[in-house]
Amino acid sequence: MGNKTKGPVILLFFLLLVAIAAAVLGFIGLQNEKQINAALTQEKEEIEIKKKAAEKEVSNLKQQVDGLLQEKVLAQAKIQEFNSRIASLDEELSAEKKAKEDTLLEAEKLREEVITLKNAKSKLEVDLKASNETIGSLKGKLATLEASGQKKEGEQKAQGIQSQDMQLEKIVIASQAEPAQASLGEQAPSSPPGTGPKPPPGEKSPSGGKPGTALLEGKVLVVNKEYDFVVVNIGQKDNLTIGDSLEVSRKEKKLGELKVEEVRDTMSVAIPVEPNLVKQIKENDRVVRK
Numbered sequence: 001m002g003n004k005t006k007g008p009v010i011l012l013f014f015l016l017l018v019a020i021a022a023a024v025l026g027f028i029g030l031q032n033e034k035q036i037n038a039a040l041t042q043e044k045e046e047i048e049i050k051k052k053a054a055e056k057e058v059s060n061l062k063q064q065v066d067g068l069l070q071e072k073v074l075a076q077a078k079i080q081e082f083n084s085r086i087a088s089l090d091e092e093l094s095a096e097k098k099a100k101e102d103t104l105l106e107a108e109k110l111r112e113e114v115i116t117l118k119n120a121k122s123k124l125e126v127d128l129k130a131s132n133e134t135i136g137s138l139k140g141k142l143a144t145l146e147a148s149g150q151k152k153e154g155e156q157k158a159q160g161i162q163s164q165d166m167q168l169e170k171i172v173i174a175s176q177a178e179p180a181q182a183s184l185g186e187q188a189p190s191s192p193p194g195t196g197p198k199p200p201p202g203e204k205s206p207s208g209g210k211p212g213t214a215l216l217e218g219k220v221l222v223v224n225k226e227y228d229f230v231v232v233n234i235g236q237k238d239n240l241t242i243g244d245s246l247e248v249s250r251k252e253k254k255l256g257e258l259k260v261e262e263v264r265d266t267m268s269v270a271i272p273v274e275p276n277l278v279k280q281i282k283e284n285d286r287v288v289r290k
Contacts, residue, residue: 216240216289220248220281221267228278229271232287235264245290246270248281255280258287 218234230248234240246258256277258270270287272278 218287220283220285220287223278223281223283225278229261229269230258230278230281232258232268232270233266234287234289235266235268237265240268240289245273246287247290248277248285248287250282250285255285257290 216234216238218232218238220230221233222231224230232246240260240263242260242263244260246260248255248258257273258277259273260268260270262269272281
């Protein structure tokens with residue numbers, strides 16, 4: 001009987017040990033599972049944090065990309081502006097280059113004109129020298145004529161010679177003035193001064209200073225203050241004669257009177273009647289025959 005009772009007890013004890021072992025193993029498994037779940041939860045949280053950080057980084061990168069795109073647009077606009085400025089500068093440089101070339105051409109023309117004027121001056125100086133020699137010869141003839149009793153005729157010739165000398169000196173001086181004055185000297189007839197047709201003594205041309213004639217007016221072309229004379233743009237074709245009086249004015253203001261001393265086809269030489277009047281006269285002043 002003792003053996004029969006001992007068998008179930010041992011079996012029960014064995015079952016109890018198995019149950020305890022199973023409980024221990026279950027508890028250990030549960031603890032492991034809890035640890036695994038805790039680790040997974042922590043890993044999940046870390047992944048969520050990393051995900052948020054990655055999303056934030058992606059957002060920052062998008063903002064940087066947008067900023068870079070805006071900078072690219074601004075850079076393209078600046079490049080276009082620079083291209084426009086470069087094109088404008090190229091045009092300005094081309095215009096300056098052309099202006100420089102035009103200036104060089106103008107300077108070359110002026111140099112050629114100066115050379116031409118110098119040549120004309122040299123020629124006129126030669127003519128003046130020849131005229132002076134002619135004057136000396138004619139003065140000798142005048143002395144001979146005076147010695148032979150022809151004093152009056154000799155005086156007339158001497159006056160003509162003096163007028164010729166004065167006119168040549170005027171031309172030489174005019175050739176040294178501005179191109180417009182030089183052109184005026186070149187337009188004057190080449191015949192010696194004082195040799196043009198003159199009215200008989202005591203007589204004037206049909207319209208020369210007589211009452212009832214048409215108004216004759218012109219302007220001053222050249223003012224020579226050194227030799228005290230002016231040149232006007234009216235002459236024989238306008239029926240102007242030696243001895244005529246001209247009234248010179250500027251803007252309706254009368255300056256004084258001139259007396260015609262020598263007449264050519266298209267211009268005349270006159271001298272001021274009043275002292276120091278030549279200092280007041282300027283080119284383009286109006287002259288009217290009285």
